[in-house]
Amino acid sequence: LNRFEAARHVLDGTAREPQREQGCAFAPSNIALCKYWGKRNEELNLPVTSSLSISLGDLGAHTTVKPAEKDRLILNGRELAANDKISERAFAFIDLFRTGTALRLEIDSTINIPVAAGVASSAAGFAALTLALDDLFGWNLAPRQLSILARMGSGSAARSITPGFMLWHAGNDEQGMDSYAEPIQETWPTLRIGLVLLCEGEKAIGSREAMKRTRGTSALYQAWPRKVYEDITAVRHAIETRDIDILGRTAESNALAMHATMLDSWPPVLYWQAETIEVLRKVWALREEDLSLYITMDAGPNVKLLFTEADASAVSEAFPNIQIVTPFANGDPD
Amino acid sequence: LNRFEAARHVLDGTAREPQREQGCAFAPSNIALCKYWGKRNEELNLPVTSSLSISLGDLGAHTTVKPAEKDRLILNGRELAANDKISERAFAFIDLFRTGTALRLEIDSTINIPVAAGVASSAAGFAALTLALDDLFGWNLAPRQLSILARMGSGSAARSITPGFMLWHAGNDEQGMDSYAEPIQETWPTLRIGLVLLCEGEKAIGSREAMKRTRGTSALYQAWPRKVYEDITAVRHAIETRDIDILGRTAESNALAMHATMLDSWPPVLYWQAETIEVLRKVWALREEDLSLYITMDAGPNVKLLFTEADASAVSEAFPNIQIVTPFANGDPD
Numbered sequence: 001l002n003r004f005e006a007a008r009h010v011l012d013g014t015a016r017e018p019q020r021e022q023g024c025a026f027a028p029s030n031i032a033l034c035k036y037w038g039k040r041n042e043e044l045n046l047p048v049t050s051s052l053s054i055s056l057g058d059l060g061a062h063t064t065v066k067p068a069e070k071d072r073l074i075l076n077g078r079e080l081a082a083n084d085k086i087s088e089r090a091f092a093f094i095d096l097f098r099t100g101t102a103l104r105l106e107i108d109s110t111i112n113i114p115v116a117a118g119v120a121s122s123a124a125g126f127a128a129l130t131l132a133l134d135d136l137f138g139w140n141l142a143p144r145q146l147s148i149l150a151r152m153g154s155g156s157a158a159r160s161i162t163p164g165f166m167l168w169h170a171g172n173d174e175q176g177m178d179s180y181a182e183p184i185q186e187t188w189p190t191l192r193i194g195l196v197l198l199c200e201g202e203k204a205i206g207s208r209e210a211m212k213r214t215r216g217t218s219a220l221y222q223a224w225p226r227k228v229y230e231d232i233t234a235v236r237h238a239i240e241t242r243d244i245d246i247l248g249r250t251a252e253s254n255a256l257a258m259h260a261t262m263l264d265s266w267p268p269v270l271y272w273q274a275e276t277i278e279v280l281r282k283v284w285a286l287r288e289e290d291l292s293l294y295i296t297m298d299a300g301p302n303v304k305l306l307f308t309e310a311d312a313s314a315v316s317e318a319f320p321n322i323q324i325v326t327p328f329a330n331g332d333p334d
Numbered sequence: 335l336n337r338f339e340a341a342r343h344v345l346d347g348t349a350r351e352p353q354r355e356q357g358c359a360f361a362p363s364n365i366a367l368c369k370y371w372g373k374r375n376e377e378l379n380l381p382v383t384s385s386l387s388i389s390l391g392d393l394g395a396h397t398t399v400k401p402a403e404k405d406r407l408i409l410n411g412r413e414l415a416a417n418d419k420i421s422e423r424a425f426a427f428i429d430l431f432r433t434g435t436a437l438r439l440e441i442d443s444t445i446n447i448p449v450a451a452g453v454a455s456s457a458a459g460f461a462a463l464t465l466a467l468d469d470l471f472g473w474n475l476a477p478r479q480l481s482i483l484a485r486m487g488s489g490s491a492a493r494s495i496t497p498g499f500m501l502w503h504a505g506n507d508e509q510g511m512d513s514y515a516e517p518i519q520e521t522w523p524t525l526r527i528g529l530v531l532l533c534e535g536e537k538a539i540g541s542r543e544a545m546k547r548t549r550g551t552s553a554l555y556q557a558w559p560r561k562v563y564e565d566i567t568a569v570r571h572a573i574e575t576r577d578i579d580i581l582g583r584t585a586e587s588n589a590l591a592m593h594a595t596m597l598d599s600w601p602p603v604l605y606w607q608a609e610t611i612e613v614l615r616k617v618w619a620l621r622e623e624d625l626s627l628y629i630t631m632d633a634g635p636n637v638k639l640l641f642t643e644a645d646a647s648a649v650s651e652a653f654p655n656i657q658i659v660t661p662f663a664n665g666d667p668d
Contacts, residue, residue, distance in 0.1 A: 219561035220554040220594055227553035249600065256602050260554055260594035266583065267618070268590050274608030284601070 003152050006044055006175050007096035010148050014139045016099050022066035023136025027127035027160045028055035029119050031193065031296060031304055033251040034231045035258045036155055036168065037224065038215040045155040046179050048215065049228040050170040052235050053156070053181075055163040056193065056325050061111045061121065061128035065094075065136050068106035075109055093126065093153040097133055107132075117195035117323060118302025120207070126153030127160030147180035164327070165239055167232070186239050192312055193325040194305030198275050207299035210262060210269045218264040227257055248294025248306045255296040273301040279319075286318055337486050340378055340509050341430040344482050348473045350433050356400035357470025361461035361484075361494045362389035363453050365527060365630060365638055367585040368565045369592045370489055370502065371558065372549040379489040380513050382549065383562040384504045386569050387490070387515075389497040390527065390659050395445045395455065395462035399428075399470050402440035409443055427460065427487040431467055441466075451529035451657060452636025454541070460487030461494030481514035498661070499573055501566070520573050526646055527659040528639030532609050541633035544596060544603045552598040561591055582628025582640045589630040607635040613653075620652055 030053040038048035071094070073080045073087045080087045094105055107129060111121045130150040134141055141149075143161050147168075151158035159166040159181040165188075171179030204210075214221055231254045238247035262269035279295075280303065286293050291314055294306045305322070307315055316322060364387040372382035405428070407414045407421045414421045428439055441463060445455045464484040468475055475483075477495050481502075485492035493500040493515040499522075505513030538544075548555055565588045572581035596603035613629075614637065620627050625648055628640045639656070641649055650656060 219564070220557045220591060220598075223554045223557040230553070252602070253598070253600055257554060257598040260597045263594045263597070264554075264587070264591040266587055268586070268614075270611070270614065272611055274611055277604070277606055277608055277611065280602075280604065 002043055003096055006152065006177075007149060009175060009177065010141070010145050011097065011139065014141075015137045016097060017103065018067055018136050019138030020136060022064055023132040023134065024062075024064050025128050025131030025135055026060060026062045027124050027131055027157075028057065028060035028163050029113055029121065029124040030055045030156065030159045030166060031119065031298070032156065032159070033235050033247065033296065033306075034228055034254050035298075037258045037261065038211050038221065039155070040170075041174075041176065042212070044176045044179075045151050046176045047155060047168070047170050049225045050232055051156075051159070051168045051228070052184075052232050053159040053166045053168070054191070054193065054327050055160065055166065056113070056119065057163070057327050057329050059113050059119070059124075059325060060160070061109050061124040063107060063109040063125070063128035063132045065105050065107050065129065065132040068104050070104050072106040073109070074107065076111060089153070090125075090129065093129065094133065096149075096152065097137070114195070114197060114323065116197040118198065118298065118300040119195065119304075120156065120298060122154040123156040123160045126150050126157035129153065130157070131161070144180045144182065147182070148176060151176070151179065167236075184236065184239060187328045188239065188242055189328045190242075190309040191244070191327055192307050192309060192315075193327060194307065194315055194319065195323040195325065196279055196303050196305065196319055197321050197323065198273065198279075198302050204271050204300070205269065210265075210299055213267075213269060214261045214265045217266045218261045220264045221261045224257065224261055228254065244292045244294075244306070244308045248292060251296045251306055252294040255298075259297060271297075271300050276301045276303060279303040282318065286314070291315070336377055337430055340486065340511075341483060343509060343511065344475070344479050345431070345473065348475075349471045350431060351437065352401055352470050353472030354470060356398055357466040357468070358396075358398050359462050359465030359469055360394060360396050361458050361465055361491075362391065362394035362497050363447055363455065363458040364389045364490065364493045364500060365453065365632070366490065366493070367569050367581065367630065367640075368562055368588050369632075371592045371595065372545050372555065373489070374504075375508075375510065376546070378510045378513075379485050379492075380510045381489060381502070381504050383559045384566055385490075385493070385502045385562070386518075386566050387493040387500045387502070388525070388527065388661050389494065389500065390447070390453065391497070391661050391663050393447050393453070393659060394458040394494070395443050397441065397443040397459070397462035397466045399439050399441050399463065399466040402438050404438050406440040407443070408441065410445060423487075424459075424463065427463065428467065430483075430486065431471070448529070448531060448657065450531040452532065452632065452634040453529065453638075454490065454632060456488040457490040457494045460484050460491035463487065464491070465495070478514045478516065481516070482510060485510070485513065501570075518570065518573060521662045522573065522576055523660075523662045524576075524643040525578070525661055526641050526643060526649075527661060528641065528649055528653065529657040529659065530613055530637050530639065530653055531655050531657065532607065532613075532636050538605050538634070539603060544599075544633055547601075547603060548595045548599045551600045552595045554598045555595045558591065558595055562588065578626045578628075578640070578642045582626060585630045585640055586628040589632075593631060605631075605634050610635045610637060613637040616652065620648070625649070
C-alpha cells in the first residue's frame with residue numbers, strides 16, 4: 001500500500017478540483033512531550049509508538065493555496081526553486097490530492113517561528129497545507145481524516161491539525177487509517193513553553209535519517225516503546241491534574257531518553273552543542289532552587305523549557321534570550 | 335552475607351598477621367572496553383554484567399603497606415586525614431583482613447596517573463593494596479582470589495590484578511566467589527590508548543551513586559545487559575583478530591550506551607562538559623578521513639582514544655594535549 005492509495009482511501013469520492021478561488025488556513029506548530037521516534041512504515045509515516053504534544057499557540061504556518069500556471073512554493077515571501085528539497089516534498093504531497101498533473105498550485109506559506117528556536121516548521125507547514133487544500137477543494141473532512149493526510153506529509157504534522165494537547169495514536173492498521181492525532185480535551189491556561197534561542201551550529205543529519213538509524217542500530221531502543229507508553233499515561237494524568245512537576249519530569253525524561261537512543265546508534269547521532277549542555281545545567285541548577293522548570297528537546301541542539309506562569313519571571317530573568325509561548329492564551333482551544 | 339564473611343571465605347585459614355616487615359606491589363590502572371555499569375549486590379560490588387578491560391601499562395599504583403602506630407594513608411607523598419573519605423574507604427577495606435583492631439597499618443601509595451586524564455585511580459589503588467597485603471601477610475593467593483578481594487574495595491579493581499586484557503565474569507554466586515577477572519591471553523603490541531587531558535569541570539555525582547540511580551530509574555537500562563553480552567563477544571573476537579575497527583566501534587558504542595542510560599535516569603546524570611562534545615566531534619571528523627580512531631568514556635567528562643601505532647602520529651597532531659599509553663610495551667603481559 002502506498003501513499004496514493006492511502007490518500008484515495010481517505011478522500012473517497014471527494015473533489016480533486018478546486019471548489020473556490022483559493023484555500024486558506026493556519027496550523028500551529030507543536031512540541032512533543034512524549035516523542036515520535038521511529039517509524040514502522042517509512043512511506044506512510046506510521047510511528048512505532050503513540051506520541052503526545054502541545055501546540056505553540058499562534059506560532060505556526062499561515063498558508064494559502066490557489067491554482068497557478070505551474071507549481072510554486074513561496075515561503076515567507078521568497079519563492080523556492082522547483083528543485084529545492086522543500087519544494088519537492090511539498091509538490092509530492094499535493095500530488096496525492098490531484099488527478100494527473102493538469103492542476104498546478106501555488107502554495108504561499110508564512111511561518112512565524114524564529115529559526116533559532118529550533119522548532120521544526122514541517123509539522124505546522126504540512127498541517128496548514130492540508131487544511132488549506134481542504135478549504136480549496138471543499139472536502140470538509142473531519143479532523144481525524146485531516147490528521148491522517150497531514151501525517152503523510154510529515155509525521156508530526158498529524159498533531160498540528162487542531163490546537164492544544166494532541167495525542168497521536170500509533171495505530172495498528174497497515175494503511176494507517178487508525179494512526180491520527182486527536183485533541184485531549186483539557187486546557188491549562190497557566191502553562192508556558194520557553195524557546196531558548198541558540199546560535200546555529202554544525203549541520204547534523206535529518207530527523208528522518210536519524211530515527212531510521214536509531215531503530216536499525218540502537219540496542220537500547222528496544223526498551224523505548226514501553227517507556228513512551230508509560231510516559232504518555234503519566235503526562236495525561238499530569239494534564240488532568242495540572243501537575244507541572246509530573247508533566248515536566250516525564251517530558252524531560254522522555255526527551256533525554258530519545259537522545260539517549262540516538263547516542264546508542266551507530267554511527268552515533270549527537271545533536272547537542274556545547275551550549276546545549278550549558279542550558280541543561282542551568283535548568284537543573286534552577287530546579288535545585290525549587291523552580292518547577294523542565295526541558296524538552298527535539299532532533300536538534302535546542303532546548304525548550306516547560307514551566308507555569310508562577311515561575312515565568314524567574315525563568316525570563318535566568319534566560320534573557322527566551323521567547324515565551326502561552327499555548328492556551330485564549331482559554332479553550334477552538 | 336557480608337564482606338567480612340566473603341573475605342573469610344577467600345582467605346580461609348591464611349595469616350592475618352604480617353609475615354614480613356612490609357608488603358609492596360604495583361597494579362596497573364585499567365579502562366573498560368565493555369563497561370561495568372550497575373551492581374546486583376552493593377555490599378560485595380557484584381556486577382549486573384561481565385565487563386572487559388585493558389590495563390594502562392605502567393600507569394597505576396605503587397603501594398607499600400607496613401605495621402604502624404595508627405592507620406595512616408599516604409597518597410602521592412601526602413598523608414590524608416583519618417576522616418577523609420578515601421582514608422575511611424581504605425581502612426574499612428583492610429578491616430576485612432585483620433582480626434580486631436590490634437594491627438594498625440600505614441599505606442603508602444603513589445599513583446602516576448595524571449588527574450586531568452580522568453582515569454579512576456581507585457581500581458589501581460585497591461588492586462595494588464590487595465597485592466601489597468598479600469605480600470605482607472604472605473598469603474600467596476592465586477590471581478583469581480586476589481581479584482575477588484580487590485573487587486570488594488572497588489569493583490573495577492578486580493580487573494587490575496594482572497596486566498593486559500581482563501575479563502571480569504559477572505558470576506551468579508551470591509557470595510561472589512565466581513565474580514572475578516581473569517586475563518585474556520592475547521597481546522596487541524601496536525594497540526594505543528590516548529588520554530585526552532581536560533580541564534576539571536563541575537563536580538558530578540560519584541559513579542557508585544550514578545550506577546545505582548541508573549539501575550533504579552532508567553527504562554532503557556533493561557536493554558543494557560544484553561548489549562554488554564554481545565559487545566564482549568565482539569571485543570573478544572576483535573582482540574583475537576587484531577581488528578581495531580571492530581574493537582573501537584564496539585567499545586565506543588558500549589561507552590556511549592552507558593552514558594545514554596545515565597541520561598535516561600532520573601534525575602538525569604550528565605558527566606559531559608562542553609569540551610567533551612568538541613572532542614567527540616573531532617574524533618568523528620577524523621574517522622570520516624579514514625583514521626581508525628574511536629573513543630571510550632567512563633563516569634566523567636574525559637574522552638579516551640583507541641587506535642593503533644599506524645595512526646599514532648596523526649592522532650598526536652590532532653590532539654596536542656594527549657598522553658599516549660602503550661598497554662603491551664614489553665610484549666607479553668607478565
